[in-house]
Amino acid sequence: MSLSDLAKPWAAMSYGFLDASAKRELRRKMVKAVAVPGCQMPYASREVPMARGWGTGGLQVSLTLINPKSVVKVIDQGADDSVNAASIRRFLARVSGAMTTTDTLTASLIQSRHRIPEEKLSDNQVLVLQVPNPEPLRPVQPNMSIARQMHADADYSRMWLQLYEQIVCSGRVMQGASYPSLVNGRHVMTPSPIPRWDVPKLHMAEHLTILSAGREKRLFAVPPFTRVEPLVFDDVPFQVEDHADLSCYRSGARGFFxxxxxxxxxxxxxxxxxxxxxxxxxxxxxxxxxxxxxxxxxxxxxx
Structure with missing residues (x-):
C-alpha cells in the first residue's frame, strides 16, 4: 500500500465551497445563537464569490447548513427571479448538488433578503435572513464597545427614548424596516431589514430563523416557539403597513404585502x-x- 492509496482524491474545492474549519466554527456559533436567542455571536466571516453587502452572511450560513438532500429557495425582496436571488440559488446548487425550488412549501432551506414568505413555514424548514446591520443600538450608540455593555446590562433606555421622540414629533413611530424587537424577554435585536409586516411572523413561529451579517461578522437566531415582541408603548400599539385593502394588479391577490x-x-x-x-x-x-x-x-x- 502506498501513500497515494491512503490519500483522499484531490478535489477542486470542499463540499459546499467553505472549508471544514469554517463550517465547524459557524455551526458552533449557530448552536450558541440558538441557546441565547437574539444575542449576537461573532464569527470569522470568510471570503465568498460575492461582494460584501450582497448577502455574504446569509450565504455562509446556507453553505454550512446545506446538504445533498436539501431543497433550496432564495428570494430577494420577495422575488425569486431577481438577479441576486437567481445567482445565489445557482451557486448553492452548483457547490452542493442540492435541488432548487421557488415553492415555499417544498423548500427545506430558504435564504431571503428583506422578506419572509407569505405562506407559513413549518418545523422542518430553516429560514436564513441576510442582515446588513445587526446592531439595533447603532443609531443611538455608535460606540460598539459601549453598545455591547448596554446589551449585557439589558439597558435599552435610549431605544425607548428614540421611539418616544418619533411619536412626539410625528404622532407615530416612524421606524419602518428593521423594527427593534425583544427576543425571549431578554435581548433586543434588529430583525433584518424586513418590513413591519413580517415582524409578527417571527413570534412563536415553528421554524428556526438564523440572521447573519457577513460584513459585520455577526450572527444571531430566533429558535422555534420563541417570543419576539416589537418594542411598543402600552398606549401606542404596534402597527403593520396598511396594505389590507390593496390588490395585486397581476394576480388579483388581496390582503398581503x-x-x-x-x-x-x-x-x-x-x-x-x-x-x-x-x-x-x-x-x-x-x-x-x-x-x-x-x-x-x-x-x-x-x-
Whole structure:
C-alpha cells in the first residue's frame, strides 16, 4: 500500500465551497445563537464569490447548513427571479448538488433578503435572513464597545427614548424596516431589514430563523416557539403597513404585502411582493392544480 492509496482524491474545492474549519466554527456559533436567542455571536466571516453587502452572511450560513438532500429557495425582496436571488440559488446548487425550488412549501432551506414568505413555514424548514446591520443600538450608540455593555446590562433606555421622540414629533413611530424587537424577554435585536409586516411572523413561529451579517461578522437566531415582541408603548400599539385593502394588479391577490409601482400619470399600481404566491394565484385562476399553504395573514389581518 502506498501513500497515494491512503490519500483522499484531490478535489477542486470542499463540499459546499467553505472549508471544514469554517463550517465547524459557524455551526458552533449557530448552536450558541440558538441557546441565547437574539444575542449576537461573532464569527470569522470568510471570503465568498460575492461582494460584501450582497448577502455574504446569509450565504455562509446556507453553505454550512446545506446538504445533498436539501431543497433550496432564495428570494430577494420577495422575488425569486431577481438577479441576486437567481445567482445565489445557482451557486448553492452548483457547490452542493442540492435541488432548487421557488415553492415555499417544498423548500427545506430558504435564504431571503428583506422578506419572509407569505405562506407559513413549518418545523422542518430553516429560514436564513441576510442582515446588513445587526446592531439595533447603532443609531443611538455608535460606540460598539459601549453598545455591547448596554446589551449585557439589558439597558435599552435610549431605544425607548428614540421611539418616544418619533411619536412626539410625528404622532407615530416612524421606524419602518428593521423594527427593534425583544427576543425571549431578554435581548433586543434588529430583525433584518424586513418590513413591519413580517415582524409578527417571527413570534412563536415553528421554524428556526438564523440572521447573519457577513460584513459585520455577526450572527444571531430566533429558535422555534420563541417570543419576539416589537418594542411598543402600552398606549401606542404596534402597527403593520396598511396594505389590507390593496390588490395585486397581476394576480388579483388581496390582503398581503404589496410593492408600489409608480405610473407615468402619477398614479400607482400594486404588485404582490411574494412573487411565487402571486404565480400560484394566477395559475389557480387559470385552472391549473396548485397547492396553497396556510398564510400568516388573512384579509390583511394577522392570524
Amino acid at each position: 404589496m410593492n408600489e409601482i409608480p405610473q407615468d400619470d402619477g398614479t400607482s399600481q400594486y404588485e404582490l411582493s411574494d412573487s411565487e404566491y402571486g404565480v400560484k394565484t394566477i395559475r389557480d385562476r387559470e385552472g391549473d392544480p396548485v397547492r396553497f399553504g396556510e398564510t400568516w395573514y388573512k384579509n390583511g389581518k394577522f392570524s
